[in-house]
Amino acid sequence: MSVLSLIIKREYKARVRNKSFLIMTFLSPLILVGMVFLIGYLTQLNSDTKRVIAFVDESGLFETTFTTTDQTTYINLSSQGLETAKEVAEGEEYFGLIYIPENTENLASGVKFYGEETPPLGLVESIERKIENKLTNQILASKGVDPQMIENVKNDVSLGIENYSGEKSSKLSNWVKAGFGGAAGYLLMMFIIIYGNMVMRSVIEEKTNRIIEVIISSVKPFQLMLGKILGTTMAGITQFSIWVLLGGILLIVLQLVLGIDPNVTENMTNAEVQEILKDQNLVIQILEEAKRLPLVQLVFGFLVYFIGGYFLYSSIYAAIGAAVDNETDTQQFMLPIIMPLMLAIYVGFFAVIDNPHGTVATIFSIIPLTSPIVMLMRIPFGVPGWQIALSVTLLIASFVFTVWFGSKIYRVGILMYGKKPTYKELFKWLKY
Amino acid sequence: MNSLLVADTVSKQFGNFTALNGVSIAVPQGSIFGLLGPNGAGKTTLIRIINQITMPDTGSVTLDGEPLQQHHISDIGYMPEERGLYKSMKVGEQVLYLAQLKGLDKAEAKKRAKHWFEKLEIGAWWNKKIQELSKGQAQKIQFVVTVMHNPKLLIFDEPFSGFDPINANLIKDEILQLRDEGATVIFSTHRMESVEELCDHIALIHKSNKILDGEINTIKRQYRNNTFDIGVEMEASAFAKAETALQSTFKVTPAEFKSLGDELKLRIQLGDQGNSNDLLKQLQSYGQVTHFTEVIPSVNDIFIQTVNESL
Numbered sequence: 146m147s148v149l150s151l152i153i154k155r156e157y158k159a160r161v162r163n164k165s166f167l168i169m170t171f172l173s174p175l176i177l178v179g180m181v182f183l184i185g186y187l188t189q190l191n192s193d194t195k196r197v198i199a200f201v202d203e204s205g206l207f208e209t210t211f212t213t214t215d216q217t218t219y220i221n222l223s224s225q226g227l228e229t230a231k232e233v234a235e236g237e238e239y240f241g242l243i244y245i246p247e248n249t250e251n252l253a254s255g256v257k258f259y260g261e262e263t264p265p266l267g268l269v270e271s272i273e274r275k276i277e278n279k280l281t282n283q284i285l286a287s288k289g290v291d292p293q294m295i296e297n298v299k300n301d302v303s304l305g306i307e308n309y310s311g312e313k314s315s316k317l318s319n320w321v322k323a324g325f326g327g328a329a330g331y332l333l334m335m336f337i338i339i340y341g342n343m344v345m346r347s348v349i350e351e352k353t354n355r356i357i358e359v360i361i362s363s364v365k366p367f368q369l370m371l372g373k374i375l376g377t378t379m380a381g382i383t384q385f386s387i388w389v390l391l392g393g394i395l396l397i398v399l400q401l402v403l404g405i406d407p408n409v410t411e412n413m414t415n416a417e418v419q420e421i422l423k424d425q426n427l428v429i430q431i432l433e434e435a436k437r438l439p440l441v442q443l444v445f446g447f448l449v450y451f452i453g454g455y456f457l458y459s460s461i462y463a464a465i466g467a468a469v470d471n472e473t474d475t476q477q478f479m480l481p482i483i484m485p486l487m488l489a490i491y492v493g494f495f496a497v498i499d500n501p502h503g504t505v506a507t508i509f510s511i512i513p514l515t516s517p518i519v520m521l522m523r524i525p526f527g528v529p530g531w532q533i534a535l536s537v538t539l540l541i542a543s544f545v546f547t548v549w550f551g552s553k554i555y556r557v558g559i560l561m562y563g564k565k566p567t568y569k570e571l572f573k574w575l576k577y
Numbered sequence: 578m579n580s581l582l583v584a585d586t587v588s589k590q591f592g593n594f595t596a597l598n599g600v601s602i603a604v605p606q607g608s609i610f611g612l613l614g615p616n617g618a619g620k621t622t623l624i625r626i627i628n629q630i631t632m633p634d635t636g637s638v639t640l641d642g643e644p645l646q647q648h649h650i651s652d653i654g655y656m657p658e659e660r661g662l663y664k665s666m667k668v669g670e671q672v673l674y675l676a677q678l679k680g681l682d683k684a685e686a687k688k689r690a691k692h693w694f695e696k697l698e699i700g701a702w703w704n705k706k707i708q709e710l711s712k713g714q715a716q717k718i719q720f721v722v723t724v725m726h727n728p729k730l731l732i733f734d735e736p737f738s739g740f741d742p743i744n745a746n747l748i749k750d751e752i753l754q755l756r757d758e759g760a761t762v763i764f765s766t767h768r769m770e771s772v773e774e775l776c777d778h779i780a781l782i783h784k785s786n787k788i789l790d791g792e793i794n795t796i797k798r799q800y801r802n803n804t805f806d807i808g809v810e811m812e813a814s815a816f817a818k819a820e821t822a823l824q825s826t827f828k829v830t831p832a833e834f835k836s837l838g839d840e841l842k843l844r845i846q847l848g849d850q851g852n853s854n855d856l857l858k859q860l861q862s863y864g865q866v867t868h869f870t871e872v873i874p875s876v877n878d879i880f881i882q883t884v885n886e887s888l
Contacts, residue, residue: 151677159666355661359722362628362655363678560630573592 148364149372156376160343161383169339170384174391196240196268201230204248210279211243217268231259240264243272253280322525323498329447330493330522334486337455337517340381341462341482344373345475348466348559357559366556371548374459378452385451389444439525446524449537454517456544458482460551464571467558474565489515493522501526511536513543550575579606581761582627582730587636589622596622598785599636604730604763604778609756611776611793612765613876618782620765621658624732627763628655640730651680654728658735658765660719662707668718669703672725679726686725693721697747713744720748724755731755732763737771749775769876781880788883793876800874800882803847806832808840808868809860816841819863827851840867 160166199220200211211219220239222230227244234242241260246252256276258264286292348370351357360369465478492515496505501523510520510528516536520528557574558566566574580603589597597619604610612620625631627638629645638645640652663671669690676686694700697717707715716739724731731752737745753775756762764772773793780790789796811819819841823829832844841863847856853871860866874882 148678151674155674159663350664351661354664355657355659356663357661358625358630358657358659359655359661359675359719360678361630362653362657363650363675560625 149368149375152364152369152372153376153379156347156373157379159347160377160380166380166384170387174388197237198241198243199230199234199239200243200245201225201227202245203227204245204252206248206283207245207276207279210275234259235261245276319526323522325443326497326501326522326525327494329443329524330518331490333447333451333454333518333521334490336381336385336451337458337486338483340377340455341459343380344377344459345462345466346472347373347377348463348555349469349472349475352467352559352562353470361559366559367552370460370463370552370555374456374463374548377459378455381451381455382448385447439527443521443524446521446533450517450521450540453537453540453544457513457517457540457547458486460544460548464551464554464558467555468561468566468571469558470562470565485514486518489518493519497522497526507532511539513540516540580604581606582638582640582763584623584627584638585636587623587626587633587638589619589626589631589634595785597626597633600782600785600787601636602780602787602790604761607756607759607761608778609752609762609764609772609776611769611772611779611876612763612782613767613769613772613779613880614782615767618767619785620767620782621734623782624655624734624763624765627730627732628653651726652729653732654679654723654726654730655732656719656723656734656736658738660716660739662715662718662722664708665706667703668705668707668710671707672718672722675722676725679728681726689725689727690721693725697721697751712739713741716740717744717748720751724751728760730761730763732765734765735768736764736766738768769880773876779876781876781883783880783884783887788887789879796879797873800879801871802874803849803851803853804872805845805847805853805856806834806842806868806870806872807845807856807860807866808832808834808836808842809864809866810838810840811864813839815863823859827856834868834870836867838867842868844872 195216195218197218197220198211199222200207202208202221202223205223208221208223211221213219222233222242225233230242230244233239238261241258241264244255244257244259246255253276258269258272282292282295285295351360461482465475465482468478469475489509492505492509496503496509497519500506506519506523509515510523511532513536517540520533520536524533553575554571558571582602582604584600584602586599586601587597588595588599600619600623602610602612602623612623614620622631626633627645629647629650640649643649666674672690673683673686676690677683681689691700694703697720699714699717699721702710702714702718707718710718723733733752736752737748740748752762764776766772776793778791779793779796781788809819820829820843823843823845827848828846830844830846832842834842836842845856847853853869857866857869860869
């Protein structure tokens, strides 16, 4: 067996047998799912608070507009006048009081909300919309338009998006694409940081253990570094494959569970069935959209960009590990790694989701330091082949460079003990 | 005698610091070669160059007459001063891994590992992790790792540091046995007395320069200065008289050595012209001679003398 494959094997085993690898592989998806549910539950809990809102309607137009719902109870205090109503609302600790002035031309600008606290944005919008609708209808009616007719002419436009080859798309699908792309990009960043750190820690371990001298009296430092990076990459791919497999199983299970079962709905009232169907529709729609994503391309892209991006960064990680004596000394060298990764994530979340094919998104998906993450986020939206080819080529070229560069520092650094080097010294090592 | 390893005017700079300045050594086949010098003299740098860990700036190193190449790695076994093993890896796995890196195939590595583990009576450690072993125990593993691939050249940097006396002896015997089986051994140390009796050749390195090398007895003969420790039994009252008589011809200093009686103990430097037999005759005339030993300079003495001379 060649020396390189021996090293790869050892490094791979050392990673995979580590308890934290097992925990991370199997527990973190559970934790993630748990978090999603927890956040969902907490959000629901947050909006579950019941509110009592009073209103004083001097115009007499809105008596029927404010109808009590599960969450909000409206009380009509129009007969008491504004000042008394304010006192009552404060005394009874109502959430707020809506004041609508007399029906003049200034009505729209005279509407007020009184309350102890600033009302949530959602509530403000909902109240505004209610009053606007009513007012619009009122004005139209006063101009002689039949309210029924107004109802009839209202329509709900939902753009049916298709590309030239006939693939359907929709707003929802855009969100799903953004979601998947974002998740993949974020995951890639986590992978680079986590597995890069593993390489760095393993280099430091060898250095502080002093086994390094035994090893490099048998193999070239470059072989050791390369073997370490490759072995760790394979551990990363193993973990990712397990997740893809688990994700696939979860997708199938979800479909089976959510598949409409007619027997269940029989005993329910029509409204309940409608409610369930509506809820399910969204989930099923998302699932359908997810299935229509270029999943194979996404998984493949993830692997290519993970390997490329990981090589790019991990050789820098290895060089940093070689340059220092212990992990606390690594802080000062981390900035050059974290900066481009963070930049990529921000560009991804703002520029790509806003316009996946915009100039910023395109440029950052081609620059090697950010391309793995940004390109991965763009892939669900469909990226021209030449852009992928260009970005992959540049990525490969630059990781060849960083591996070379990293190995230079690594070679000198692993035998240097004692003092924490400066950037200037690192630069000098390149010439040794 | 054939030289297994020859380093020819090897120099190495690190930045502005000269680690080695034109050092040449020749290690004879089958010898135990002491590479001696204080800390920071450049010993480790020279060893790293022999191990191809670093490359010399100028000069060349040949092993068996061939310039050093990648494949020579499997001909050398190296135990660095700072011992190191993977702490969380199992002993057996680790030994096999390191042996395979040296070019053994797995089956052969296993066979030899078993052999060594039995020999050193450490078979029970096979499935333990290094972190569960004591420092001395880990040292034994390190020794096995160093010698397992039957290298032609064994290099030990500070070989006995970290071993208790019993294990140090055990390891010493193993090394001697390996030498008898044909291996050539280099000991590198700053504690010169620890390897003096083992070495047949030495090289002294001081401040990046080699200041002395050769066969140890030749060197010692060269540095002997005709000095003898003597002990003569006589009346205590006669001590002063005898001492004065001796002082008239030789340089005399008090000597310290173990003996059973209260003899007159002196260290006598005969000088270039002196003859030890004449001295012995003179001593016999004073009383019963109990001690008459030539003072052989230790490597340490030689080192200090050479350094002083070169200043």
